Amino acid sequence: MSTSPALRRSSSPHVARRRRWQGPPGLLPALALASALRLAGVAAVAVIDHALGRSTTTSLAHSWDSVWYLHIAEHGYGTRFRVVGGAVQTDWAFFPLYPELIRALRDVVPVSPGQAGLLIAWGAAALAACGVYVVGHHLHGRAVATALVLLWASLPHSVVLGLAYTEPLFTACAAWSLYAVLKGRWLTAGALAALAGLTRPSGIAVAVAVVVAAACEVVRRRGRVPGRLWIGAGVAPLGWVGYVLWVGRRTGDLFHGYFRVQSAWNSRLDFGAGSLRFVKALLLHGGRVAFPVAVLVVAVSVLLFCLLCLERPPPALVVFAGVLLLLVLAVSGPFSSKPRFLVPAFPLLIPPARAIVRAWCSSPARAVLVGGTLAAMSLAYGAYLAVLGHEPL
Template identity: 65%
Template structure:
């Protein structure tokens, strides 16, 4: 894929067939895309509200205090080291497993605005979701034009697991930072790309995926130009992993084991990279003996993510998008932990949807009704699944 149509010097260029871009970049297509995104996600909130009313689960409690949300809000109010839980198997779970950027923003908002931590958490997450959709649109528009950009935003909004963009979780914040960092990489704005990647590394354990994308793109550019690159490229690449590394080392220092302390904390949550051993055992048991619907749905979503990654590679997408999505897919497939949470780790991997978005736009000209039917069906599935996992399923998100 070539981005040589971008007038600014120094952007990342990738091998592949040239794709025509609009002659002038404007925000004219952004409004409809964001309006569709907000409409879909508000419909998702309404579906959760209706399901919650039928099952006796209040909407605010569902959105603001589900699962990990209470840990983030406790950190925002009391800081780290104050909340510890012991599981049935005797593992000691601490709040050091949760990265600091999201609770830090919650605390900052509560300090300046008279709202509760729960409301602040939802406000931060909701705002970040819109900013993330904006970033996704910019990436799609830069590479493939307005139509694909709008389709990409809509497809991302109707993912089955996209309900987590409207709850007090970190996914929307991470998505926003990742999308804009990748956009800056594609535009050759290396300092911005590295700084946003560093912030992404402070938001989630998988934040290193953004740093990996920035570093891979920088290395490719340096090789392509035989080392004759601006100092901003080197500075951006060096900055990109600092957020993730900084927090990991801080936790290691607090636990007394600088290099391994953070990973021991994560193991207490049954979160480690075991090269897919735990996932394979779970899938094998699920296929042989069955299980709850939420686990079967998670398996379908993960398998779809792997397939979409193969299509993304065949589509010859730009290197930073492939690396970012590939690292997230690798973490999902090769990591342990609750299988019902795996779709959540794939939610930020919006580049996986690029082949579908391009196919959807191509199909609109001869058969626009077909595209509408596909999006409508995906929206219905997204709303129903979101309501189900928030009100009926007892599996952790």
């Protein structure tokens, strides 16, 4: 029996490859909407800077942690200074992938370090939005995936997706690593988890998610798993572990040196004691607007994690979001920065994304109103944080 020409064309390996690169339906419209939202955020920052006579480049590329990453990109590691109280802070607290990419881009394109940092952050944000979409589409289809991406781009602290920060790069590595886990591509998942571990201290969350997902697969299949699963799970933590040991070697204390470096930055495991003291002081004495918003974001994130667990999604998503949330709750540091650390925890947004789709089915006007309100609040608050806020972002 002969095969029709149409069927032969559709089964051609070249056609199959082309379809794989096209991505799931709705990816480009969702990416366009998310990009438009974040570009509007950059425009809002520029408008306020112009009104105040300030440099937009400073707000976008030279604020808080951005300064450290750009300095590392230009001069390498080794900068240290003594703060009030006698602690010595060093740039070893900042992971190397982002500054290395800035240095590499500067070697091939005639741009300043700040411009290179922004180009990498903006490109990574687009890749991250695609990763968030494909995970959502794999689990719940086009409508939920679109809502998930738009919610992620509308988070109160999503302004960092347009700044020279590591959150866009980390989210891109994490989202695509989790998608590779869902598709059973263990080598890709492990390699991307290793890159995430070279991007941020919280990169260990991706490695743990990959390892736990691999362990669940081993149990489910009673040990009859391909060798690439073991390799992927073994590679996943190498980025984070490698950098931690490198810092330990530089400090002369292989296993504890990195954690002492972080302790000098007031980032240490205190099981939430510092967070509780902060909340108590806020209730008693009040504070700037960023403080109650930060508490609200963290509290809502805990609620969303509970809702996510009730939906029983794949273990990798639960573990990734859970470890990020645990690090936010159990590690000390500036509380105003904690919502930023949760920007990559996009699985937490799956329950509200599904709720928005259900609301759209019953009342499209109400869903648009809710989404538009969230977007407007995100733009206004993000511009405040980037330009007017005095708290660490």
